Amino acid sequence: MNDYIFDRDTNGALEGHDDGGWTVRVSDLWNIEGVPNGGFLMALCLAAAGQQVSHPAPLTMNSHFLGRTMPGEATIRSRAIKRGRSLSVTAVDLIQNGRVSVTSLITWGELSGFGGPTGPLLSPPELPEESEMRSSLQMGLESTFISRFDYLMPRDIARGAFGQPTGNALARGRMRFTDGRPADLLSMPLIADGFPPAIFQLGYYGWAPTLELTIHFRSRPTPGWLTLDLTARHLLNGTFEEDCYIWDSKGDLVAMSRQLGRTLAS
Structure with a gap:
């Protein structure tokens, strides 16, 4: 196992059981407001389930967050829903204190395995030169979770994210691991x-817990900055949907997601 924090806290945190499950110690290094980030918990489940499938890549993952997961010991259980030549499907549960807190379905296959046509693809957003954007350091961002990443944002987006809202529910910028870990499907x-x-x-600032998140994996990212484009179109009764597109340093679309979240802001 290498020295990257993310790998230590995902694959490196799993202890397999004879019955096919895992004990995992959920790290507190990915906390937001004292609670592990939902995407990190998905990565934990993805890492565990990936040990039981023969297909090389996840194609889609859908996770429902049924209750709060806290740092500390938990259990992961995975079962096969379908085993096929081109596709497999697994169901994964993250269990803590006897209750399922995250339940997921993952479809596995080969990202280029279908051999069908490729049509026009969405291009990454136009962003200012790096020198014209605001970095994490310049924004003075300090939190356990944010310290795991480098961020670059256009100045108006940076101001909007931290106290001066733009009035337009659109966010974009660049992101990478602080410790130099290359991005990958996990x-x-x-x-x-x-x-x-x-x-x-x-x-609407503050903790915005995820109720459900679906991610589609489109291609393997090349090393370097990732470009993200996020949009929330509907805020209704305190819940919102957010679409996220992710491109790698070559401009290739690598993932896209939609989540239903909840804002606790009044």
């Missing part, structure tokens, strides 16, 4: 759930 749920939410741009 880290995509964390990345998709790791950028300041688009509803911050409307002035």
Whole structure:
């Protein structure tokens, strides 16, 4: 196991059982407001389930967050729903204190395995030059979770994320691990759930817990900065949907997600 914090806290935190499950110690290094980030918990489940399948890549993952997961000991259980030549499906539960807190379905296959046509793809957003954007350091960001990443944001988005809302629920910028870990498929749920939410741009700050998140894995990312584009179109009765698109340093679309979240701001 290498020295990257994310790998230590995902694959390196799993202890397999003879019955096919795992004991895991949920790290507190990915906390937001004292609670582990939902995308990090998805990555934990993805890492565990990946040990039991023969297909090389996840294609889609859907997770429902049924209760709060806290740092500390938990159990992960995975079962096969389908085993096929081109696709397999697994169901994964994260269990803590005898209760399922996260339940997921994952479809596995080969990202280029279908051999069908490729049509026009969404291009990454136009962003200012790096020198014209605000970095994590310049923004003075200090939290356990945020310290795991480097962020770059256009100045208006940066101001909107941290106290001066733009009035437009759109966020975009760049992101990478602080310790230099290259992004990969395992880290995509964390990345998709790791950028300041688009509803911050409307002035609804604070913890925005995820109720459900679906991510589609589109290609393997190349090393370097990831570009993210997030939009929230509907805020209704305290819940919002957020669409996130992620491109790698070559401009290739690597993942896309939609989540239903809840804002605790009034």
